[in-house]
Amino acid sequence: MYRTLLAVTLATWSLVSGSFAAESGTYAPQKWSFNGLHGSYEKNQLLRGYTVATQVCLACHSFKYISHRDMMRAGFTENEVATLAKALNMTLDQKLITAQDDATARETFGKIPPDLSLMNKARGGLADYTHALLTGYSEDPEVIKHALPAGLPEGAHFNKAFPGHAIAMPNPLASDDLVTYHDGTKATVDQMSRDVTTFMQWTAEPERIERQKLGLFVLMYLVIFSLLAYLSKRVIWKDVKGH
Template identity: 40%
Template structure:
C-alpha cells in the first residue's frame, strides 16, 4: 500500500512539472508571436569587435595607449563626464611621474573651502584629489545636455555589456538615420537635439558626437589621432579605470593556479600511498 501511494505521489509531481513546463513554453511562444516589432529591436546593433592589449589571460595594459586614452578623456570627455572613483595620484600606474601628476591635477578645479570665510569655493587640484565633476549638480548637467545627465565613466566598461567594445562602438557609431527606419517606423524619427546611434539601446543619444576629427587631439607620441584611434584609446583607458589592478590580478592568478594544481597532484599521490595497503582487502 505504501509503495502504491509513493508511486501515485511521484506521478502527481511529474504531471505537475510537465504541466508547468508546457504552460510556460506556450506563454513564451505566444508572447513572442504577439510582441510587435520595434525600431530598437530591428535596428539596434551589437558592439563591434575591439581587441585591446589587456584582453585574454596573458594580456597586459599598454601604458602608451592608456596615456593617449587619458589625453582624450582630459581634452574631450572631461567637459561632460566625471571620473569620481579615480584620484590623480592613480595616474602613476600609467607611467606618469610625480611632477607630471601634480601638473595634471593643478589643471583641474576641485571643490574647496575658503579658510578665511568658511565658504565653499574651488581650488587647484592636488595629487590626492579625485577627478572633479564638470557640473555643480544634476540640474546644471541637464541644462547643458538636452535634459540628460552625462554618466560617470569610472566603471563604464563594467556597467555595460561588452564593456570597452560598447564604448568604442558608441563613439564611432554616429550616423544618419536610415531612410528604411523612418519609412517603417515614422514615429521613431530622431527628434531635435538627439543624435542617431544604432549601438545605443534606444537608438537616439542626447550626447553629440564627441570625437569629430584629427585636429581634436595631438598625441605626444606622434600617433595620428583619427576618430577610430581616439575611440580605441579612450576605451582602453576606461578599461583601466574600471579595473586598475587587472595586471596584478593576472600575475597573481597564474601562480595560484599552479599551486592549486601541484597541491591536487600531491593530494592524489598521498591518497594512493595511504590506501596502497588496503587494495584487494574486503571491507
C-alpha cells in the first residue's frame, strides 16, 4: 500500500511540476521564483517587470494578449491596475500594443519586432533564453571576431545568446537605471532583465497560478483519498482475519 501511495504521489507530483521542470534549456539555468512545485510570482517583481516592459520594451514590442485588467489575475486590484493604465493613457481593457507602426519598424530594423506575450513559451530555453539574450550583448571586437569571423552584418548587433549572434534589436537594457522601481530595488541591467523576463513568463501563462492551485488541490485530495482507502482496507481485513 505504501508503494501505491508513493507512486500516486510521485505521479501527481510530476503532473503538477512537469511543465515547470521542462524549463531548462541550453542557456545558463537561472533561479526563477516561478520554477518548481511551489513556484509562484512575487507581486513586487511582476510590477517591476511590468515597469521595464512598458517603459522600455513597449517602445518596439507589443504584448498583444495582455491588458491591464488581465493583471488582476496576478493578484493586482482593480484600483491598482486602473492607476497603471491611466499613467499610460490606456483603458483597462486595451491590450498592450506598441505605438511603433510596422512600416517604421521595418525601415529601422529590417524586420518587425515580434510580439512578446508568448515569447517565453516560443523559444527553446524559455526564461533562461530571454535572460541570456537580454544580458548577452557585447561590443568587444575580440569576442565578436571570435564568434563571427566574417564580421557582423551591417546594422546588426552582437549577441552571445541569439542564434547566429547577429540580432536586429539594439541592446534594450544597455545601462543601469533605465527605470525607477516602485519598491526601491536598484535597477541594474541584470535585475531589469530578470524582472522583465519574469513578467514575460507570467504573460505567457497567466493561467498558471490558477492551474498550480488546482494541482496542489488534486495532490492533497489524492493523498487523503489514498490514506482513507488504506485505512478502510485495514479495517476490512481485520474483520476477515478475525473470523
